[in-house]
Amino acid sequence: MKRAFRRLGIKISDSWTNFINFFKVANTNTKASMSLMGLGQFMYRQVGRGIMYLGVEILGILFFAIYGFQWIVGLFTLGTVQGDPWTGKQGDNSVIFMLLGLMSVFLLILFIALYISNVRDANNTSKLVLKGEKPKKFKDDLKDLLDKKFYKTVLFLPLLGTIIFSVIPIVFMILVAFTNYGEPYIPPVLVDWVGLENFVQIFSLGEIGPTFFKILGWNILWAVATTLLNYVLGLLLAILLNKKIVKGKFFWRLFPILAYAIPGFITLTAFKFMFAQGGPINNMITSNGGSPIPFLTEDGTWWARFIGLMINAWLTIPSVMLLATGILSNINSDLYEAAKIDGAGSARQFKDITLPFVIFATTPTLITSFIGNFNNFGVFYFLRSTVTTEGYFVSNDTDLLINWLYRLSIDNQFYSIGAAISLIIFIITSSISLIIYIKSPAYKKEDTFR
Amino acid sequence: MKTMTLNRSSTKAMNYKVKKVLGAVAIYCVLIIVCAIFLFPCLWLILSSFSATGSLYDTPGFFPESYSFDAFIKLFTDTANHNYPQWLANTLVIAIFNCIFSTLLIIGTAYVISYFQFKARKGLMKSALVLSMFPSFMGMTVIYILMTQFNIVNNIWGLVLIYSCTAPLGYLVQKGFFDTIPQSIYEAAKIDGATNARIFTTITLPLAKPIIVYTALTSFTWPWSDFILPKLLLIEKDNWTVAVGLMQLGQDEFARFAAGSVFIAVPIVVLYFFLVKYMVNGMTSGAVKG
DSSP: OHHHHHHHHHHHHHHHHHHHHHHHHOOHHHHHHHHSTTHHHHHTTOHHHHHHHHHHHHHHHHHIIIIIHHHHHHHHHOOSOOOBTTTTBOOOOHHHHHHHHHHHHHHHHHHHHHHHHHHHHHHHHHHHHHTTOOOOOHHHHHHHTTTTTHHHHHHHHHHHHHIIIIIHHHHHHHHHTTBOOBTTBOTTSOOOBOTTHHHHHHHSSSSHHHHHHHHHHHHHHHHHHHHHHHHHHHHHHHHHHHSTTOOOHHHHHHHHHHHHHSOHHHHHHHHHHHTSTTSHHHHHHHHTTOOOOOSSSTTOHHHHHHHHHHHHHHHHHHHHHHHHHHHHTTSOHHHHHHHHHTTOOHHHHIIIIIHHHHHHHHHHHHHHHHHHHHTOOHHHHHHHTTOOOTTSTTOOTTOOHHHHHHIIIIITOOHHHHHHHHHHHHHHHHHHHHHHHHHSHHHHOTTTTO | OHHHHHHHHHHHHHHHHHHHHHHHHHHHHHHHHHHHHHHHHHHHHHHHHTBSSOOSTTOSSSSOSSBOSHHHHHHHHOOSSOOHHHHHHHHHHHHHHHHHHHHHHHHHHHHHHHHOOOTTHHHHHHHHHHHHHSOTHHHHHHHHHHHHHHOOOOSHHHHHHHHHHHGGGGOHHHHHHHHTSOHHHHHHHHHTTOOHHHHIIIIIHHHTHHHHHHHHHHHHHHHHHOOHHHHHHOOSGGGOOHHHHHHTOOGGGHHHHHHHHHHHHHHHHHHHHHHHHHHHHHHHHHHHHO
């Protein structure tokens, strides 16, 4: 840790001296670009580039002078004027303040990045000129976008989309976790920064704390149980179907593929109906004189958990099977020949060739499926989204954290608590997957089976 | 002496054979049970869609007592409360455009990350990994908040936009495929003076056909099964997708639910049967490479 800090310190001082040196060495044109974006480019007669950089500077300064600066200030204050619907007074909307402020910060970062690229570009051109080459023409720049810089052309849209629809929303929710946004602080009421209060609430004894730990415990149990169950059964099924003795493999595989292909919401709704209080299973029990079993109702804690486990197995075993089948067909058959010559029986071959290879190849997907199951929203949303259990804060005893998150944020508008829980889920899943990833054979010895 | 050994070896062979037959019988029994487990809920749904009464409560057991096409006819004619044809059209539009845009963006991203060695590459990959660790609800909650604040996103094109823009983060499987294309193929074209854009369109894309089919198929079928985002985003009944619409049907309209489900599930299942080879290829290329 100490070393890392020292290294960081060295890095910073290095880049500072580099920066000073750069300023000393830079020629007039580079300095021109430093003072006014695009000026250095104009002096090299790169009109196209010059106009673009200059345009960026003009637009940027106009934007920040008129809106951006104000919006960034708004991000800190989150609004100061309380609106009043009775008198019709227009107040500040904290949520919009936060969003606009966040956007302005991103635009500021973009602006600084473009400024740096402008200086760097002028500097690179000056180096070219020193070497006796001509500055690049705008036409060459455009050509480069289809050849050397083709990656920029292709990545532009995906990057833009990801920033707008993934990065900004996630940063927004991280910010929300440190505010009191949510019942009753919802615009037009002003929202405020509260620091770590939401996290304190989650980890302390109140209404929310105990619910959090109960749900967390069940969530971990669920994720481990369902991942292992599906993995083992799916693998067994694939190995079974891969046996030489089984004829008509394609026919047998059709059934799991059928289950795999049907959209999940259909099967989940169908299963909910199947186990409903008036559903066919309970109908059969009552018509034979029994009393209906509370599969999914308030009292059916362990029934519902068990049914959820089974339904999830039904849904995911086929994909594990397909994956394992593909991997099994990739095993080099020479390995088996060699093992046969050495006198290894089929059990031995399975233990020493098939199993290690399959485990090696599927570890990365094991991680993703663990995280997917930890955050498995669908199963219990369909089975028991209308059930609330006593002792749980707007939740029930089969809800996973992700289901609780949905109820808190969407159904009950406790946005800030929901955002704090999202962050905790992120910390849990990312640290677990980091540990598994580092310990996995696929990470340690990449070339074992090549 | 000789006959004894012969006998012994023949009984041994017999034992071996019996063992083998028993093993085969056991394997087939297991297979039949497994397949029955997978088939039964589907069969139940299909037969229920032909139920004459239509409600879940009327049948004493699993299967209806009398059959008819009523549920299917009602699905398409009785559209006052549940406008199934409209939902079908909405979902089809979303699926087609999501298929086009998502496939373009994912394939482009995966190709660039796999083929080009540029400065920001490692950083981008790591950021994508970190982003994918956040629960997807964070983004959706923001969309929901914006909807309640601005009331703007109630529109199927908003859904297409969000699906396509978040799709490139799932580029890993496709990158795994592009990693397997040998660099030597590209180098030959480069010596001939082809630009990277040309190499991409004339060499890479034709080679990447299996993974393109896989990507297109998965992004086409996703809107048919996703229910969370459309449920948040689409408020008016006429904008609903099939998934959102069917979820609103209660137990007394079970046959209608079953019919609506069967109607969309059959084409998807058929599509999967034909393309299962591509699916497996896509999945394994993601698995081995990580």
